[in-house]
Amino acid sequence: MSTQAHYKRPGRVEVNTFHRLVRFLVRHGVSLWGARVLSVRGRKSGELRSNPVNLLTLDGAEYLVAPRGHTEWVRNLRVAGEGELRVGKRVDRFTAVELPDADKVPVLRAYLKRWGWEVGMFFDGLDAKSPDEELLAAAAKFPVFRVALT
Known part of the structure; x- marks a missing residue:
């Protein structure tokens, strides 16, 4: 499997339980550790x-950061170049630029430090303490977008 095709599909329980719960909370104004609802x-x-x-x-x-890899939202955001992030009734429109692999290492490290407990299973043994070389080697599997609120 090429790194471009890297994608880890969510399980049924995850989609039917966790995603729905997070979506419900965020739509009602409760952001868990930075959670948003992305619309593209x-x-x-x-x-x-x-x-x-x-x-x-x-x-x-x-x-x-797309911990599951090259997902549908990633592919849609690449084409659209913009979207919305929601928490409760607050809607932030944004534009996005995808980072090259060489620029992803500090972002991936910070993401894993903050949410490794939640998404670590998708990073194939990498964590916030992994050497730069290992994070760079895996960077192509994990799209990262810099977001500019408009």
């Missing part, structure tokens, strides 16, 4: 598609 236009349908995500703030910039 579908690249084929043109309809808004929504997923719970973790918004990382690092050195004054904000990032979206």
Whole structure:
């Protein structure tokens, strides 16, 4: 499997329980450790598609990391270049730029430090203490977008 095709599909229990719970809480204004509901236009349908995500703030910039790899929301965001992040009634529109692999290491490390307990299973043994070389070697598997709120 190429790194470009890297994708770990969520299990039924996760989608039916965890995602729904996080989505419900975030829609009602409760953000768990930076959780947001991401909405992006579908690249084929043109309809808004929504997923719970973790918004990382690092050195004054904000990032979206795709721990499951090259998911549908990633593919849609690449095409759309913009979307919305929601918490309760608050809606933040944004534009996004995908980072090159060489720039992902500090973002991946910070993401794993903050949410490794939640997403570590998708990182194939990597964690916040992994050497830079190992994070760089895996960077192509994990899309990262710098988000600019508009």
